[in-house]
Amino acid sequence: MALFQVSGLKSFAELREQILPARQTHLFDRTNHYNFGTKTQEFAVPLGVDPSGFLGTCSRDGGVSIDLNHGTTTLAFKFRHGVIVAVDSRASAGRYLASNDVNKVIEINPYLLGTMSGSAADCQYWERLLAKECRLYRLRSNHRISVAAASKLLCNMMLGYRGMGLSMGSMICGWDKEGPGLYYVDDRGTRLSGRMFSTGCGSSYAYGVVDSGYREDMAVEEAYELGRRGIAHATHRDAYSGGAVNMYHMQQDGWIKVCKDDVSELIHRYRKGMF
Amino acid sequence: VLIRPASSQESVLQPPCGPAGLPPAASQTVPLPFPMSHGTTTLAFLFQGGVLAAADTRSSCSGLVACPASQKIRPIHSHLVGTTSGTSADCALWKRILSRELRLYQLRHGRRLSTSGAGGGASADLGGTSGGLQKASPSSSGPGLWYVCSDGTRLRGSLFSVGSGSPYAYSILDQGVRWGLTVEEATSVAREAVYRAAHRDAWSGNCVDVYHVTSKGWTRRKREDLKEEYYREKGRQGR
Numbered sequence: 256m257a258l259f260q261v262s263g264l265k266s267f268a269e270l271r272e273q274i275l276p277a278r279q280t281h282l283f284d285r286t287n288h289y290n291f292g293t294k295t296q297e298f299a300v301p302l303g304v305d306p307s308g309f310l311g312t313c314s315r316d317g318g319v320s321i322d323l324n325h326g327t328t329t330l331a332f333k334f335r336h337g338v339i340v341a342v343d344s345r346a347s348a349g350r351y352l353a354s355n356d357v358n359k360v361i362e363i364n365p366y367l368l369g370t371m372s373g374s375a376a377d378c379q380y381w382e383r384l385l386a387k388e389c390r391l392y393r394l395r396s397n398h399r400i401s402v403a404a405a406s407k408l409l410c411n412m413m414l415g416y417r418g419m420g421l422s423m424g425s426m427i428c429g430w431d432k433e434g435p436g437l438y439y440v441d442d443r444g445t446r447l448s449g450r451m452f453s454t455g456c457g458s459s460y461a462y463g464v465v466d467s468g469y470r471e472d473m474a475v476e477e478a479y480e481l482g483r484r485g486i487a488h489a490t491h492r493d494a495y496s497g498g499a500v501n502m503y504h505m506q507q508d509g510w511i512k513v514c515k516d517d518v519s520e521l522i523h524r525y526r527k528g529m530f
Numbered sequence: 531v532l533i534r535p536a537s538s539q540e541s542v543l544q545p546p547c548g549p550a551g552l553p554p555a556a557s558q559t560v561p562l563p564f565p566m567s568h569g570t571t572t573l574a575f576l577f578q579g580g581v582l583a584a585a586d587t588r589s590s591c592s593g594l595v596a597c598p599a600s601q602k603i604r605p606i607h608s609h610l611v612g613t614t615s616g617t618s619a620d621c622a623l624w625k626r627i628l629s630r631e632l633r634l635y636q637l638r639h640g641r642r643l644s645t646s647g648a649g650g651g652a653s654a655d656l657g658g659t660s661g662g663l664q665k666a667s668p669s670s671s672g673p674g675l676w677y678v679c680s681d682g683t684r685l686r687g688s689l690f691s692v693g694s695g696s697p698y699a700y701s702i703l704d705q706g707v708r709w710g711l712t713v714e715e716a717t718s719v720a721r722e723a724v725y726r727a728a729h730r731d732a733w734s735g736n737c738v739d740v741y742h743v744t745s746k747g748w749t750r751r752k753r754e755d756l757k758e759e760y761y762r763e764k765g766r767q768g769r
Contacts, residue, residue, distance in 0.1 A: 459697035459698050459730065460697050460698070460700060460701040461701065462698055462701075462726075462730050463697070463698035463699060463700070463701035463702045463723070463726045463727065463730070464701040464702065464705060466698075466726050466729060466730065467702055467705075467722060467726055470767065471767060484705065485701075488700075488701040488704050488705060489701065491704060492697065492700050492701065492704070525704075525705065526704065
């Protein structure tokens with residue numbers, strides 16, 4: 256345009272070409288999770304490395320055996336007075352018990368919680384990254400991110416690295432303008448909204464108990480007891496779950512940490528009178 | 531594995547012996563011709579009123595429900611009941627063989643073989659099959675419950691659940707089973723456990739069978755469709 260040429264201003268595209276070499280569109284070597292990989296290749300993996308192939312060799316019998324941490328039980332359910340989140344606290348590496356006192360709930364912000372199951376490293380890294388993105392969203396747009404959007408962000412991060420050996424099963428719980436929110440997100444990119452989820456190898460034991468005792472109009476104390484029972488019975492039967500029950504209650508004005516009860520004491524209490 | 535006729539006063543169901551009285555080395559595992567599909571929920575537990583056994587009634591073959599009304603708890607004799615899980619064909623065959631052997635024992639010795647003996651016999655016989663059996667009965671020494679598996683495992687206990695739906699059932703049983711339960715309470719715990727397992731496990735479902743074994747023999751509850759239980763619960767919840 257005439258004004259453009261007279262003023263001697265260069266267009267942004269021309270300027271950018273002078274600063275950056277051809278085809279590089281980012282000034283920083285950082286993946287931008289809001290574009291969701293639509294404009295540029297966004298995998299932060301060095302060229303030539305094949306993560307899933309490498310991990311395959313690590314689990315061969317007789318060779319180097321890296322057992323990923325998979326054992327856990329986590330559960331969450333929505334009810335009239337919010338969302339209850341209950342997790343165990345055991346980290347296992349194959350047959351070795353790495354720790355009995357791990358916190359598997361990440362407090363993203365006072366209105367969002369994320370649970371972790373699967374590979375401990377993957378969960379911790381990606382959920383912290385999610386926490387960072389939620390904070391940036393809050394600063395940029397001046398309102399808190401919704402639970403649906405936060406879970407979508409995590410889901411898209413997982414989709415970006417699908418097939419590369421990530422292992423994560425997480426539940427994003429929160430309370431936003433729509434009310435209580437509960438989403439299940441896993442390493443394959445599954446994202447489901449629901450009323451009740453349980454993840455980890457002890458999840459089937461927890462499902463039985465929670466299905467049996469669940470009512471939408473439960474009192475708050477009843478819901479706490481149901482969450483405690485679910486984890487306690489799962490840790491009783493599953494070798495890879497144990498430690499203590501960490502329980503959170505997501506209310507309208509934020510989450511509160513309800514309790515951290517030792518599982519062996521709970522089971523002793525529940526199974527009194529059994530042979 | 532051969533079952534040799536009794537030539538002495540010892541138990542008729544003895545595995546064939548090699549040199550020095552040791553059992554012969556197990557044969558090579560035969561590779562399966564096609565992937566076997568088995569899924570089920572069966573459970574049994576002891577309480578003051580005897581033994582209670584319950585199971586679902588779905589026979590599945592991968593994704594197909596081959597039979598929605600199969601019988602997974604088969605009486606072996608008037609005081610012995612066995613639950614089956616695993617491959618239906620194997621379970622049916624070995625159950626019949628076991629019934630035959632126990633009947634022969636009873637005729638020869640004038641008394642019934644105890645549960646532990648029956649369990650021992652069954653484990654000796656189950657050479658290369660797949661599946662688990664539970665045997666429940668009150669014998670002269672009171673009620674007994676054994677878990678028998680195709681790899682020869684034989685465990686005595688007071689509460690077992692076998693099958694793909696067993697984790698879901700286990701937690702309900704752990705919650706609800708006590709020695710001092712009445713028969714009605716025990717039945718409702720067993721039904722609830724099978725219902726929850728059928729709800730979550732794809733390979734369990736349809737109906738539930740409950741058998742109660744006492745010193746007077748076994749009694750069978752009328753088969754109940756779990757679909758009705760589901761709608762009843764849905765109505766209660768008002769969803």
